[in-house]
Amino acid sequence: MAGNRAVAYKGPGTVEVIDTEYPTFELKDGPGVNPANVGRQVRHGVILKTVTTNICGSDQHMVRGRTTAPTDLVLGHEITGEVVEVGPDVEFIKVGDIVSVPFNIACGRCRNCKERKTGICLNVNPDRPGSAYGYVDMGGWVGGQAEYVLVPYADWNLLKFPDRDQALEKIMDLTMLSDIFPTGFHGAVTAGVGVGSTVYVAGAGPVGLAAATGALLLGAAVVIVGDMNADRLKQAASFGCETVDLTKGGPAEQIEQILGVPEVDCGVDAVGFEARGHGKDAGHEAPATVLNSLMEITAAGGALGIPGLYVTGDPGGIDEAAKKGSLSLSLGTGWAKSLSFTTGQCPVMKYNRQLMMAILNDRVSIGKNVNAKAIGLDEAPQGYAEFDAGAATKFVLDPNGYVRN
Structure with missing residues (x-):
């Protein structure tokens, strides 16, 4: 069984890279996981090997101690990855696909999802409408600032890039599509x-x-x-x-x-x-x-x-x-x-395909505009500190060497 490493919140002002479990197709108990979600089967999900995962200002609110986030919560809701395992109920997403993950977790089945209100899905968070990876009070789905991450409802949630080589060439722009x-x-x-x-x-x-x-x-x-x-x-x-x-x-x-x-x-x-x-x-x-x-x-x-x-x-x-x-x-x-x-969460799927096309056809350079910078997973604590200090930089974590290789 493969291992996994991830960035975890350790208390106000502190994040650490920790050893954690490789994801499975079942939600397990852990920091921030809603008890009603423990044991939930995710046959409709995939496991991604993370290509890029970004540090977000929303993460900083938690790291500063400005939310009720629990210690040891694995962070990260801005995820791009390569599919390495698919659940038995996944039909269209395949191993090897490079995909963008909307930070909203949505089932694709409820009334809100059918009305394109994927930021307030009714079925993924027992506490309230809406959910996200690695975020306080958002259902307890494990964050993606990690080497590997589980994504549920894969056929619905994932945006597949049409060409692998083109996606990796433009990854510093495409990574911004998750959020x-x-x-x-x-x-x-x-x-x-x-x-x-x-x-x-x-x-x-x-x-x-x-x-x-x-x-x-x-x-x-x-x-x-x-x-x-x-x-x-x-x-x-x-x-x-x-x-x-x-x-x-x-x-x-x-x-x-x-x-x-x-x-x-x-x-x-x-x-x-x-x-x-x-x-x-x-x-x-x-x-x-x-x-x-x-x-x-x-x-x-x-x-x-x-x-x-x-x-x-x-x-x-x-x-x-x-x-x-x-x-x-x-x-x-x-x-x-x-x-x-x-107000409220952006319904990412309302826009991400169109913005992907703008990037792939050189109509916009979002990575350049936000001054994106790739760093290794072990550099995450430094990236958080520099971002919190006001660096004019969007830090992009590269846990598995896709960007640097």
Whole structure:
């Protein structure tokens, strides 16, 4: 029996590479696994040898101790892999296929899945709609920052790349299809971005840069990205975005300097619940800052796409309300301006095939735009530390040497 190694959360601020079990076609008890899922048979699944698996800002929320994630939880929901075993109920996916794994785990059978709402599948998480690999309160499906990982409902969930050699050649772009590219694109789509739009993206981390890339792909006339990190703003500028330095104050005045008016057609929140104040308050956590500022600067009748993560349990919240995910939103502003809001997990399968085609046909270079960098599995703790410190880099783990060989 083959072994397995994986990246595990060991407590606030700490991840380690551990020896763990090779996956089987049955869910076993372990950190974060919902008791109702223990013993669940996965005859419809496959086992992947991981090609790439990325460090995500959502993982960082857990690693910082800002969720209720249990110690020893195996991390990782951004997975690309090669099929090495197939369950007896798998019909179309074959050994040797190179595939992208949507971070949403979906059954393909429930009402929501049939309506393309795969981010809120009803059958994969006994606690609530929606599930993901290696994430707190998401059903306990083992994470993919590992050498091998189990993927359920393989015929439904997996996006097979049409040509192995082409896929491996473009893997630093294709690896973004599991989460951040569709997630950022979803933020732009739900914000109403179209040809000629002016767009403000709050946050120049990888999801924000993916949202900016998506906005440009959708035909936006001007994409403005706001952040407090100079290196990340420089990365946004490298592929044609205007930038706003939020250490100098809120976005409205700086947007007016760019556009001539202090508002945009479309707003995207790519920051989430660990947002900080602007200007003189830049060093202080203020979780409603981004949402309230977006309502102020988005034109009446516009929309906000909110791919940034918000949680119902935050042990590090600034007050009792924030610890439960309750924020002081200026909902009256949103109501008065007839703004629309879209929140929640991106339904990855709604977008991943189209974005794959854009990558394979050289219409977009998402890996370059987010400054993707491949590192070995043993370098994961360093990658987490550098990302947490603000590196303008999307770290791509290469557990089995596919990228480097």
